[in-house]
Amino acid sequence: MIRFEKVTKTYPGTGSPALDQVSVDVEKGEFVFLVGASGSGKSTALRLMLREARPSSGRVYVAGKEINRLAGWKVPRLRRQIGTVFQDFRLLPNKSVAENVAFALQVIGRSRADIRTVVPETLELVGLEGKADRMPDELSGGEQQRVAIARAFVNRPMILIADEPTGNLDPSTSVGIMKLLDRINRTGTTVVMATHDHGIVDQMRKRVIELEDGRVVRDQARGAYGFQH
């Protein structure tokens, strides 16, 4: 589903590469934690998957396509197969919960009839039934992140990329979010989650890829956050 082959990414004007000869293979339906300190290359790896950046050398395959060869106009189609969730939720403050989720379908041209059926289903899936008409600022952080996950998942993507989705949430709320991501993973969606949260990684016992200074220093099935813990 996602494959990195000796991927190096150097940003212009910086000495050492953000990613250095990284080779990783993520199968369909896997749940992968991407861990490592700030600046270890996690965000760069996610940006490459979304084709927000291109590798300096090496190859990145996402959903069967080599993204550095992908024509610019095909990028939107690639992104429709990838859902994305961020630490800061990134909701539209002037739209209701349902509108925020529907927005993702509107802008890719789905019909209104489709949207009317899919949005409530997805809200129910993430546990937000009955909150469709609330505005984002009326919701708790956890609920806002659920809206963001609903928006990422509403188009039933093959891959869900989550960049520190629990970074702004307290531990008990984080557990709920992780349960939700796990449920999404069980539907067959590949989940890649970058995180700093030791507790969560240790608890979930999923595959862990650890980056340090742009290199993969550990790739362990059913891992914990670090050896020291």
Next chain:
Amino acid sequence: MQLRYVFTELGQGLRRNVSMHIAVVLTLFVSLTLVGLGLLLNQQADKAADQWGSQLQITVWLCKDDDDNPRCTSEVTEPQKDAIAEAIEENPEAASHYFETKEEAFEKIKELLGPERFEGPNPAATVDDMPQSVWITLEDPNEFEGVTSAVQGLPGVSSIRDAREVLQPIYGSITALKYGAWGTAAFLVLAALMLVANTIRLAALARRREIGIMRLVGASTLYIALPFLLEAIVTAVVGVALAAGALGAFMWFGIHERAATGLTFMPWIGLPEYTSTIAAIAVLGPVLTLLPTLLLTRKYLKV
């Protein structure tokens, strides 16, 4: 693609940046009007040159009784006229010439000013007040000095009128107006381009969160840029419409009602020239707004 969404966005975009859009529309309006004015004046100059180029004649007024010129002691005599005719025939610049009698001159002036002023007991002028004249047609309208000097000073010649001397100032002012209009328009076009660029920068900034989400969920570049392009087209259409109205007013009040009725000796531009000018600014207007929009949406909304 959902048109409803696009039009909602368009309406929001126009409202959100209403002062910038008004600035763009006004700048566009004035610059397009000036460009159009330059085009119209250009066509006016061409039209006048076309008409006169073939007809440019030199008129030699001959002496009459009681002439203003002190060298004219009496009405021009037949031998003097023969000498003048000979001088013209010998000159290679003259293609042909024609003697106009007092009666013909009188008929002409009656036609030009209206016959009623020359009839009845107290006419403005009589046949005898009219001078005789020779009308010389040139081989080449640009070469006239030779024939002028050949005839100048001959006995019986009162004065020589070269049509060019009359027309040159008119030509000159049309040309000056034309370049003035185009020069001013050039600055305003530049201002319009920058205003459009700024408008897009502001709009992209105001919508950066939405645009970021649209990119993430895989909206196409066209879909993201469409509201911006439509805004550009709407401002262009309003600017072009205002300019067309202003130019129409110029054509109606300036040319049709004033110049064309007052200065009948000249051919004036009309509907065909107006139509082609409007066509030109109708192309230029959208180009002026779409060009920076396309360039900047590529920059700011890059997927």
